[in-house]
Amino acid sequence: MSEEKFNFTKAYKEIEEINEWFQREDIDLDEALKKYERGMELIKKCKERLKQAENKFEEIKKKYLKDE
Amino acid sequence: MRPNQILETEAVVEERIFSVSEFLDFLNEILVPKKVVIQGEVGEKINNYPKYSFFNLLDKDGSLLKCFVWREVIDNLGVNIEPGMEIRVVGFPEVFKKRGELNFQVEKIELIGEGILKKQFEILKKKLEALGYFNPEIKKPIPKFCENIGVITSKIGRGALKDFLTHLGNFGFKIFFYETKVEGVFALEEIVTAINWFNQNMPNLDVLVLIRGGGDWESLKPFNSEEIVKVIFSSKIPIITGIGHEDDTTLADLAADLRASTPTAAAKILNESWNLAKINLPKLELNLNTLLKKVFDAVERKLTLIKNDLTLKVQKEIFSRKKEIANLGGNLNLRFKHYFRKFEFLEKNFSKNYFEIKKIIKNQKEKLKIILESLNENKNRWQKRLKEYLKQEEKKLLLASPYLKLKQGYTITEDQFGKIIKDPSKLKVSQEIITKFFKGQVVSKIKKIRR
Numbered sequence: 001m002s003e004e005k006f007n008f009t010k011a012y013k014e015i016e017e018i019n020e021w022f023q024r025e026d027i028d029l030d031e032a033l034k035k036y037e038r039g040m041e042l043i044k045k046c047k048e049r050l051k052q053a054e055n056k057f058e059e060i061k062k063k064y065l066k067d068e
Numbered sequence: 069m070r071p072n073q074i075l076e077t078e079a080v081v082e083e084r085i086f087s088v089s090e091f092l093d094f095l096n097e098i099l100v101p102k103k104v105v106i107q108g109e110v111g112e113k114i115n116n117y118p119k120y121s122f123f124n125l126l127d128k129d130g131s132l133l134k135c136f137v138w139r140e141v142i143d144n145l146g147v148n149i150e151p152g153m154e155i156r157v158v159g160f161p162e163v164f165k166k167r168g169e170l171n172f173q174v175e176k177i178e179l180i181g182e183g184i185l186k187k188q189f190e191i192l193k194k195k196l197e198a199l200g201y202f203n204p205e206i207k208k209p210i211p212k213f214c215e216n217i218g219v220i221t222s223k224i225g226r227g228a229l230k231d232f233l234t235h236l237g238n239f240g241f242k243i244f245f246y247e248t249k250v251e252g253v254f255a256l257e258e259i260v261t262a263i264n265w266f267n268q269n270m271p272n273l274d275v276l277v278l279i280r281g282g283g284d285w286e287s288l289k290p291f292n293s294e295e296i297v298k299v300i301f302s303s304k305i306p307i308i309t310g311i312g313h314e315d316d317t318t319l320a321d322l323a324a325d326l327r328a329s330t331p332t333a334a335a336k337i338l339n340e341s342w343n344l345a346k347i348n349l350p351k352l353e354l355n356l357n358t359l360l361k362k363v364f365d366a367v368e369r370k371l372t373l374i375k376n377d378l379t380l381k382v383q384k385e386i387f388s389r390k391k392e393i394a395n396l397g398g399n400l401n402l403r404f405k406h407y408f409r410k411f412e413f414l415e416k417n418f419s420k421n422y423f424e425i426k427k428i429i430k431n432q433k434e435k436l437k438i439i440l441e442s443l444n445e446n447k448n449r450w451q452k453r454l455k456e457y458l459k460q461e462e463k464k465l466l467l468a469s470p471y472l473k474l475k476q477g478y479t480i481t482e483d484q485f486g487k488i489i490k491d492p493s494k495l496k497v498s499q500e501i502i503t504k505f506f507k508g509q510v511v512s513k514i515k516k517i518r519r
Contacts, residue, residue, distance in 0.1 A: 008213045012345055015352050022359035032363045039356045046349055050342070053238035060246045060265070 008049050011042045018042075092165045099161045105253045106133065106172065107180065110153045123149060125157060125172070135159075137174035144294050145177050146192040147184070154180040158253050178253060182285045189292050192319060196294065201301050202322045208306040210326050212341045214274035216242045218266045218305065220259060221279045221331070222250045228281040228331040232310070235335035239342040244270060250280040255290040260299045267304050275338070276305050278320065279331035282313040291318035300324055310334030474506035492517050 018039040111124030158176040248258035309324040328334035
């Protein structure tokens with residue numbers, strides 16, 4: 001369930017935000033390096049997530065429903 | 069107690085003697101659980117009461133079923149039932165004990181015929197729209213990247229599920245499929261249950277997809293009801309609908325947080341952001357590298373600029389200081405020169421003056437000496453002349469002195485105060501007077517005064 005912790009939506013949004021952040025004038029180098037590293041880490045994770053291509057299909061069993 | 073169980077124990081029925089009430093209860097216990105759908109035509113006589121209505125359902129051959137319906141059921145329908153209307157009723161039979169009549173308890177009414185259904189659709193749409201159920205502002209946002217998807221549709225039928233699954237890209241979706249009917253009298257109830265079940269048991273799903281293949285207007289009935297609108301509205305999980313063909317917009321579509329025209333379109337919508345991410349991620353990565361390089365370049369440029377600027381500034385400063393010092397030196401030199409010149413001039417002047425003063429002093433000294441000499445000379449002369457003058461004056465004085473007169477025999481008379489008497493008129497008789505002689509004096513008393 002460790003992959004549950006990784007939220008693709010949030011990660012992707014953060015990557016976009018980092019990209020946007022870099023569009024600013026007057027960028028602090030230290031901060032830029034931090035943002036860059038964070039961005040690269042997220043991109044790596046997102047790419048890994050995209051590689052897990054297989055869809056999973058599960059049918060909700062009616063019997064199970066009735067038991068509830 | 070279940071009616072089936074009673075029916076199975078037939079022996080009990082034979083042995084038992086019912087009261088009327090007991091028998092009707094017995095009948096109802098068998099009848100009430102039998103939920104059925106009946107189609108027929110609404111009869112002429114409809115008795116409307118504030119909370120319920122009675123009407124008859126007829127067949128062409130004259131068969132008649134008395135129906136009881138709560139007002140609420142008709143309200144949910146959107147349109148009123150009218151004589152001659154072809155309808156389907158869902159409910160159960162029950163014997164009214166006070167009348168001994170069989171009534172059909174209507175739980176749900178379905179309209180039949182495209183005309184009346186379209187009319188019902190328009191009425192419900194207007195009503196629900198006014199109540200705010202289709203308001204775009206209350207729609208829940210669909211997460212950009214949906215991973216956990218609840219799918220509600222039929223397994224059989226027109227292949228909505230197959231369409232959806234085949235068009236869903238392989239992006240690691242987790243699909244939870246809940247099978248329901250999507251057509252017919254019981255479809256609505258099942259769909260409502262499914263939506264509620266997902267909300268209660270899997271509230272963390274990203275999205276619910278409610279799909280159904282194309283069909284005629286009548287077959288879309290479950291999706292054009294007030295109940296489905298309300299359940300979609302109240303779902304905490306956002307809902308995407310993909311119902312029927314592209315042209316069919318059902319009330320469920322209007323209430324949905326996002327309407328996909330077909331099951332295929334729903335799948336494509338879910339794929340979209342993943343597809344984009346797949347394309348964009350390498351771009352973003354490249355971009356980030358470029359951006360960082362840009363930052364480095366900017367910093368480097370800035371540093372060079374600062375360096376150049378600093379060098380320039382230092383050079384300028386040194387230059388300006390040098391110039392200042394040179395200026396000061398020049399100035400100082402000039403001043404010194406000026407002072408030297410002045411000094412020289414003064415010195416020259418001084419030596420020149422010194423001699424002049426010396427000369428003047430010498431002259432003055434000589435002058436003084438002459439004056440002093442002449443003064444001495446004059447003094448001696450004046451002394452001599454003064455002595456002579458004094459001798460002469462002494463001789464004159466000696467000649468004028470009263471003593472000389474006295475010697476010659478003249479006398480001088482004075483009063484007792486020593487005042488010389490020149491006029492005797494001021495004297496009195498018997499007053500004493502003093503007469504001075506050259507040698508001695510006499511005091512006499514006046515006897516007589518002549519004038």
